[in-house]
Amino acid sequence: MVIAEEGSQEKNMLSAREPSTSRPLVEMKHVSKVFSNGTVALSDMSMSVRPGEFISLLGPSGCGKSTALRIIAGLGGISQGELDWPSLRINARGLPDGAISFVFQEPTLMPWQTVFGNVYLPLRLKGISKKAARERITAALESVGLEEFDQAYPRELSGGMKMRVSIARALVTEPKLLLMDEPFAALDEITRQKLNDDVLKLWKSTGITVVFVTHSVFESAYLANRIVVMKARPGRVHADFPLHTSLDRDAGYRTSEEYRLACSEVSAKLSEAMGGGEH
């Protein structure tokens, strides 16, 4: 597959504009991404993110989930297609301005900064003084239960706590869209379930929109109200379906029949996607 270099079309460069509500947060139309070494990471991927959704991007490793997430964040250009953030404020570079936060697979903290300094970073980059930011930082740290650790350095924290700091940093800008790239993959199962519950509570209480990349069927069935299953080589959408439940997503849900059915549905779609992609 050859995709022409259409540098001028890389991003649809709109001039700075004000946001409008009720439209999708992200609109990807026929997006392709080719890396400089010729690898086709994404091919003709279309997907939109609407406000309030909890989307799980699910797929085998190497299917371009992370690439798709980075593209949604505006990190790295696209090779073909259209990409827009219709309801977000767009800055002069044609990228969304501060309404998107990203949580990486690693905590990605600055080791030379305290927890406070790490959470302060997004605000500091916006030129907000430490004094003016203090209240918001404290609130963000409280929301992840780390308000007493603000003067600790990252190396003094456990893996789960570091991840919480990372989430607090993502929340401190009060973003509309939270992108999470397999955030808990490196953690143990107990911490992971705990953090999953925390993210769900955040989602419920703030109305934030979440796109959550994972390769775990159970995680996506537990968290998401919409599942996008991706297929590898080249990366594209295989299935995109809602996942509704009448139950509260909590410890009880994990053992319910409904959850078991959801898991098997998601699992079936994933095997389809994997079966079709392998030779």
Add this chain to the structure above:
Amino acid sequence: MTMTSIKEDEVHTDGGLDSDPAKKEEPREFASGPTLPTKESAAAAKRRDRFFTIVIPLCVIACLIVVWHVMVKVNEVPHYILPGPSLVVNSLVSDWHILFPALLVTAKITLMSLALALLGGGGMAILLVQSRWIETALYPIMVILQVTPIIAIAPLILIYAPTTQTALLICAFVVAFFPILSNMVQGLKSVDHNLLNLFELYGASRWQTLVYLKLPSCLPYFMTGLRIGGGLALIAAVVAEFAAGSAGAGSGLAFRLLESQFRLNISRLFAALFLLASLGVLIFAITSFISWWTLHRWHESSVKREN
């Protein structure tokens, strides 16, 4: 943001299943934890540890001096071949008026060249990583300058430099410059890619990325460069003075070494050597301390491993 419900929840579960806070990696609370019976003994062990790290090397040095003294006495070695330690101390005291000014000259050249190398190396590293083209253009020159032995360039520098002092300064600078530069370049290039992504996502300017991310994250590399550069600057200052062969009142310890050798004043040679070694140790101690002081709170290299 109002998400206090989560916080409460965590407080409840902390005592139970939850694997994360506080327990796993015995952090901060322990400092104030009165329940720990090991605290006292741990502090005592630490003190003992520190005591031994100072005392053991001193004992070894003292033993070596005693052996030296005994060997010289027993074998009746003439003082123009190997003076005993007492004679060296004698020279150190009686020739202090010659040796001390020379020490100051060498120290001055070393420290000035190190300071210049820090500025130059750091600045050049920042410049090099700005663009691949600048790096392509300049890096080979840096390498050529580095791999050519300083003793071979010294005669040229001596011809072109206005004064001998300047020539010595340039030589020491050239040698100390490279480790600082290459470490800094390595450090600036080793910045966590995800942190770079994060800065990009939050719309950080080039300047913000440099000041808040790249410079702090290459600090450990810079410190390595500083420690290596400090040692090399002293070596280069001495080597360059050997090459210069300058004499007279304004000359450094290297000249005094040569002079003592010519006059078979071996005890003064040893005294000068002792001063040079002391200067080297002092520079090493200072640079190591700076390195520890800037990194100890966060960098793995300066943190004692506790298992």
